[in-house]
Amino acid sequence: MAARLWQVLTDPLVRQNPVTLQILGICSALAVTTALDTALTMAVSLTVVVVLAAGIVSAIRRFIPSTIRLIVQIIVVASLVIVIDQVLQAYFFEISKRLSVFVSLITTNCLVLGRTESFARNNPPLPSMIDALGNGLGYSLVLIVIGATRELFGAGSLMGVQILPTVDQGGWFTPLGLMLLAPSAFFLLGGLVWAIRSARPEQAEAAEHAAPAVAEAGR
Amino acid sequence: MADVLPLRLWRRFLALPLESRPKTLAVAFAVSAVCAALVTGATVILRPIQEANRAAETQLRLEALLSAIPGMEQIMAEAGGDVLSAVVVDLDAGRAADDVTPATIEAALGEAANWTALTPEQDVAMIGRRPDLAQVFLLRDAAGDIALVVLPVFGAGYNGTIRAMLALHGDMNTIAGVAVTDQSETPGLGARIEEPAWQAGFAGKRVADEAGRIRFAVASGPAAGPHEVDGITGATRTSNAITRIVRFWMGPDGYGPLIDAIRRGEF
Amino acid sequence: MTDPGAVFFQAMLVDNMPLTLFLGLCTFLALSRKPDIALGLGLAVTFVLGLTVPLNQVVYAALLAPGALAWAGFPDLDLSYLKLIAFIGVIAAVVQLIEMLLDRFFPAIHAAFGVFLPLLTVQCAILAGSLFMVERQMGLAESAVYGLGSGAGFALAVVMLAAIRARLAYADLPAGLRGLGIAFVLAGMMSLGFASFAQMAAQ
Numbered sequence: 070m071a072a073r074l075w076q077v078l079t080d081p082l083v084r085q086n087p088v089t090l091q092i093l094g095i096c097s098a099l100a101v102t103t104a105l106d107t108a109l110t111m112a113v114s115l116t117v118v119v120v121l122a123a124g125i126v127s128a129i130r131r132f133i134p135s136t137i138r139l140i141v142q143i144i145v146v147a148s149l150v151i152v153i154d155q156v157l158q159a160y161f162f163e164i165s166k167r168l169s170v171f172v173s174l175i176t177t178n179c180l181v182l183g184r185t186e187s188f189a190r191n192n193p194p195l196p197s198m199i200d201a202l203g204n205g206l207g208y209s210l211v212l213i214v215i216g217a218t219r220e221l222f223g224a225g226s227l228m229g230v231q232i233l234p235t236v237d238q239g240g241w242f243t244p245l246g247l248m249l250l251a252p253s254a255f256f257l258l259g260g261l262v263w264a265i266r267s268a269r270p271e272q273a274e275a276a277e278h279a280a281p282a283v284a285e286a287g288r
Numbered sequence: 289m290a291d292v293l294p295l296r297l298w299r300r301f302l303a304l305p306l307e308s309r310p311k312t313l314a315v316a317f318a319v320s321a322v323c324a325a326l327v328t329g330a331t332v333i334l335r336p337i338q339e340a341n342r343a344a345e346t347q348l349r350l351e352a353l354l355s356a357i358p359g360m361e362q363i364m365a366e367a368g369g370d371v372l373s374a375v376v377v378d379l380d381a382g383r384a385a386d387d388v389t390p391a392t393i394e395a396a397l398g399e400a401a402n403w404t405a406l407t408p409e410q411d412v413a414m415i416g417r418r419p420d421l422a423q424v425f426l427l428r429d430a431a432g433d434i435a436l437v438v439l440p441v442f443g444a445g446y447n448g449t450i451r452a453m454l455a456l457h458g459d460m461n462t463i464a465g466v467a468v469t470d471q472s473e474t475p476g477l478g479a480r481i482e483e484p485a486w487q488a489g490f491a492g493k494r495v496a497d498e499a500g501r502i503r504f505a506v507a508s509g510p511a512a513g514p515h516e517v518d519g520i521t522g523a524t525r526t527s528n529a530i531t532r533i534v535r536f537w538m539g540p541d542g543y544g545p546l547i548d549a550i551r552r553g554e555f
Numbered sequence: 556m557t558d559p560g561a562v563f564f565q566a567m568l569v570d571n572m573p574l575t576l577f578l579g580l581c582t583f584l585a586l587s588r589k590p591d592i593a594l595g596l597g598l599a600v601t602f603v604l605g606l607t608v609p610l611n612q613v614v615y616a617a618l619l620a621p622g623a624l625a626w627a628g629f630p631d632l633d634l635s636y637l638k639l640i641a642f643i644g645v646i647a648a649v650v651q652l653i654e655m656l657l658d659r660f661f662p663a664i665h666a667a668f669g670v671f672l673p674l675l676t677v678q679c680a681i682l683a684g685s686l687f688m689v690e691r692q693m694g695l696a697e698s699a700v701y702g703l704g705s706g707a708g709f710a711l712a713v714v715m716l717a718a719i720r721a722r723l724a725y726a727d728l729p730a731g732l733r734g735l736g737i738a739f740v741l742a743g744m745m746s747l748g749f750a751s752f753a754q755m756a757a758q
Contacts, residue, residue: 134306141316148323156330156334158338159338
């Protein structure tokens with residue numbers, strides 16, 4: 070049982086990573102990763118929401134009629150998100166302003182709803198919460214990697230601490246402005262997916278067309 | 289006998305299949321009620337803390353603004369004081385408001401009568417309607433003349449409202465400094481209006497020229513004159529928003545009457 | 556209200572939802588393999604956004620905004636913290652309604668849309684449209700134009716991506732880049748291209 074739970078927890082870290090394999094939770098993975106502290110806050114918020122939502126949905130799973138199951142899940146998640154948003158505004162005011170609308174968008178984050186719909190609805194609370202935690206951690210891993218890269222090369226700092234002294238501050242590093250813009254996040258994620266799938270070829274997708282086996286035209 | 293009937297109804301209700309209409313409605317209602325209670329409870333409990341945060345932050349910005357103004361210590365020393373007085377002013381009349389104090393201004397601004405709708409030509413900062421009351425901060429020197437004025441300004445930015453505090457020297461034309469208290473611009477681009485390095489460029493810039501025409505602008509590139517501030521690369525719309533906000537509030541529909549009154553020495 | 560044409564094109568090109576604001580990416584990437592599917596998705600998104608943003612604007616202005624309940628005698632009440640639940644409820648109801656109407660009156664279109672419509676209930680782009688409407692304090696007409704423009708931008712982006720990916724089916728890509736990897740790179744390049752629209756709207 071413990072081995073099974075361990076697998077549920079660690080699978081989503083790389084082998085079944087929600088962002089790079091399941092295509093879930095991508096929007097926020099790109100939008101809030103211009104700096105590492107916003108990326109971390111988003112990762113923690115989403116992990117908390119998905120674990121609590123999975124726990125709650127799993128606990129009441131026998132009482133949800135199937136006609137309204139999706140909207141009940143959404144309402145539960147939306148309420149959790151509102152509460153988390155209020156807590157952030159009360160205790161982490163600076164960061165909550167920078168996250169602005171993306172904390173609210175955790176409500177429709179396909180990762181949260183994907184896990185409640187596919188796993189929590191059919192499993193007891195403890196495995197559901199562990200599965201949610203695993204997926205949350207897998208998502209956080211991607212966010213941290215992208216956030217750290219973008220902040221380091223886009224501003225020369227990590228978590229606000231200047232690592233590479235920029236030219237503005239009298240140093241040598243010219244920040245790569247592209248890192249702070251949208252396209253860089255796409256390129257970095259594409260590169261990350263490529264790296265993971267090269268290291269683990271079983272994740273690569275099959276080719277849609279195979280070139281027919283024809284002998285090369287002779288002279 | 290009376291006890292058994294509700295109990296029987298309850299048992300019959302529980303025996304219904306989950307997909308039946310009454311049960312579906314009951315579950316929907318129960319979930320909504322619990323969630324609404326949870327959300328409302330959290331909001332009501334946390335609201336005072338959030339408001340304290342906002343107030344503390346405004347105070348911090350004010351102090352940061354004052355400490356960032358070049359020569360601030362000298363101004364303070366000349367004025368012989370180290371405290372700004374907060375005054376609620378009536379914007380149309382250009383003088384202190386009669387019966388509103390800093391403690392009651394928030395309630396006063398809750399009434400729609402204390403806001404003026406702006407025509408599209410007037411609404412340079414795109415705020416729709418303008419409050420008739422504002423809390424400004426004054427610093428007087430030993431002679432009683434005004435040495436420094438801090439004016440709260442706001443307007444539509446690229447992605448939300450930008451709020452700032454503009455500090456003017458006693459001539460009511462030279463900017464002493466600026467502090468941005470609230471913005472939702474693009475991180476790394478428009479959001480750089482919160483950086484002290486950019487805000488330092490405001491010190492010493494003049495709002496209007498000798499003829500009294502407002503010439504202040506955030507340039508699209510390096511500043512090219514005493515009326516311009518360096519632009520932020522890649523943040524054209526945010527820079528333009530700042531230009532519009534300053535021009536509106538320095539103009540006749542903003543603090544214009546107040547500025548004229550101070551120049552005439554009526555304050 | 557500023558010029559509706561400007562609002563429309565700004566929402567469509569400058570603030571493009573998938574490529575500039577990172578909204579709706581899961582469906583954007585997952586359903587962009589074939590152009591005809593992408594077109595169906597784009598039309599569905601445009602339709603739903605064009606309906607829900609103005610509808611949510613009415614709900615917000617009449618019920619939730621600070622001081623909105625003055626007509627009911629509660630001028631001090633500020634229910635804006637409930638906007639998330641209210642908007643989701645409205646979106647789910649609108650999507651359900653559209654599905655039922657299409658099924659009853661235009662069954663062919665309903666069959667063509669397939670599973671997209673229910674999927675849109677949980678798409679972040681749809682909810683984000685309403686949230687931006689609140690943040691930018693839009694009026695009713697502006698909300699409608701903004702919703703349609705955002706949807707049109709999404710449709711444009713997803714059809715373009717599908718067209719390119721359909722051609723890439725014959726390309727000899729490295730195994731690790733096939734599918735999702737190259738979709739990200741393509742989206743990045745399209746995003747760079749769309750960034751050139753930013754100066755177009757500078758006032």
